[in-house]
Amino acid sequence: MSTSHMNERMHQYLDEELTGAELEEFESHITTCADCQSELKELDSAMHQFAQTDWVKAPAGFTENLMEQLNAMHPPKRNWRVPIMKYTGVAAAVLLVFGLGVSITAPEKFALQADNTQGLVVADNKVIVPAGTEYNGDLVIQNGDVEVRGKVNGNVTTLNGRVYRMAGADISGETEEVDQAAEKVAYYAKRLWHDLAK
């Protein structure tokens, strides 16, 4: 292979690094020097042929094979984010349907749920546990208040109502006032869960 006196310049020219006077000088030299001309032509043609080689592509199924191999080498970690996102929607739907059901079935009028009504005074949307009496069991009052003056051996819960503890009141269980619709749903859910657990 012959390398001319202008070899360095030639590569600079091919890298498009010559500008201005250098470029002009080089181009005018090329037109007059046959050696340089043929050398440049050879280089140009070689690189042209080279750049023209086929663009071979990865075989079909390359990605699938690779991902399979990857999963075998590094078993995927359980990604909780995705299932949680998926189930939030389901949970919201269940809650909505359930909530609708509750608000439809939940009575709007005063109601008392108790294991027995012995010793209880019911008056004016109000349940009274009189002083000096002892009530055994849970009390659930819907859309009404409860006034506890005596002793309750159990839980007292009001839905849309207040629990008044008067002097001498003694409630052994939990006292709960459920006002909000959402809490009502939660209450029913809790009760349902409780019933199912039994």
Add this chain to the structure above:
Amino acid sequence: MELMEIRIVKRAQKGDRLAFAELVELYKDKLYNLGYRMLGNPQEAEDIAQEAFLRAYKNLDKYNASHKFSTWIYRIATNLCIDRMRKKKASYSLDAEVDGIEGGDMYTRLSSPDLGPEDEVMRTETQREVQDAIEALPENYRAAVILKYLHDMSLQEIADVLEVPVSTVKTRIHRGREALRAGLRHQSR
């Protein structure tokens, strides 16, 4: 395009396999082609591309978004190719001492006798001559010339991939061009 890629890379870094598969889709042909031109046969090209992706997956947390992802993945693949070429050369010269070189040149040695469909590309005389000329280049020149002329990279990008100064890339490309010119000379008449 760039922004989309950055987002895919971020998702892949968080462990999203589908995002990684997208990156594989984006780069599989590029890495395969690089391997094919560097090593000269489809089987090794596939091996190298696969290995490069597996390595990239393992080191994904080390990738730093201040550099281009393409530079990073090309660097992994190029290094693997150069390593393999060096090993091959070592074992080849060892073989050569035993059974001589009469068996044929590097190219006939590397290609299997049963040519698969991928080998069709090599069938035409010119294609084969070009590939022979590429394979006659030392690995460093080969990488620089392939990245520039087949992968359309700028000198700066090539310097980043090969982790050498731009001036070194220039020298390698100049020498690569001279070698290719010598190898393909008779064609230019």
